[in-house]
């Protein structure tokens with residue numbers, strides 16, 4: 001990993017120092033029985049190891065490494081990367097306070113992020129000493145591919161025809177909501193919680209909706225550059241791309257920069273290869289979807305749409321600790337849109353905040369206007385009205401983690 005990702009702050013992954021640390025609740029860990037975080041580490045991660053193992057004809061070396069990882073994440077202590085690993089120094093700094101401890105005791109966000117790094121290592125994604133037959137083979141590609149070819153995507157693409165002639169404002173709202181709810185289609189979320197995936201049938205609700213502020217920041221014909229920090233590929237990235245096309249075609253933005261992950265992460269997170277797959281899926285579709293795909297393909301060629309990546313997107317750190325080059329990048333955007341649950345946790349901090357803490361206060365450090373589009377799939381949330389919060393808390397539903405609720409929050 002590059003030197004552009006801060007290393008000196010690594011200790012903070014396990015501690016509570018840093019700017020304005022005073023009033024912060026402690027970072028979430030996974031040691032509380034029955035907690036959401038514990039379920040992810042105790043159930044979801046082991047299930048994912050087995051799914052990846054079953055999806056490829058890996059050799060003995062990869063199977064042994066997966067066995068060792070499974071033992072470590074269920075019963076063992078967190079082990080560091082091997083000294084010869086390309087990113088050993090980064091993780092040595094970020095994990096300084098975590099190695100040797102139980103996976104359940106260290107910060108949840110750190111443990112998840114490091115789990116994905118270790119899983120990639122076990123299946124040889126980074127090769128050994130720059131070599132290796134499984135180098136660069138995305139272990140999650142079969143799941144992403146199946147989703148992209150599935151009936152749900154087919155139907156969603158067909159539905160674009162009906163929207164093509166809708167008034168611009170109606171279309172804008174529909175596409176913003178499609179991008180928002182696309183975040184519920186997250187393959188990691190489905191690994192051990194099919195009952196949650198079935199929550200698609202449940203009537204969904206917005207717990208905060210600052211969409212009017214979002215559109216105010218992007219007046220038609222303005223010189224705006226919009227940064228979109230993508231989350232999942234497939235069923236989320238397709239509506240993200242359709243929204244981006246709308247921003248460009250209706251002149252809400254002159255330019256869009258789409259930020260993706262540099263390597264496979266949290267199962268279905270989008271990388272450049274996934275953007276290409278989605279664009280192909282769009283261009284090969286009939287009707288409006290195909291036209292949108294064609295426009296986006298051309299926008300890539302002219303630079304109106306640019307795809308970028310940065311090692312920080314796979315770092316176990318909050319955005320508050322982003323490196324200067326990324327800070328500069330976001331500072332230059334009219335608006336940065338962060339998609340998804342993990343980006344939200346990294347944006348506001350992975351801590352059990354009082355849910356009425358103002359979103360603007362938690363994101364004041366962010367360089368420029370920022371919007372979060374997220375379905376709620378973990379405990380962290382801020383920016384709620386007291387009455388809305390009380391109603392949710394009294395509902396008895398798992399509204400924070402089940403993906404049935406969503407939010408659009410904006411800090412101008």
Ligand SMILES: O=P(O)(O)OC[C@H]1O[C@](O)(CO)[C@@H](O)[C@@H]1O
Pocket residue numbers: 040112183186188189231232266339340341342343345377378
């Ligand atoms: O794809 P998203 O929306 O970032 O969601 C990923 C989420 O999945 C989990 O890994 C498990 O639910 C969360 O910890 C994380 O926030």
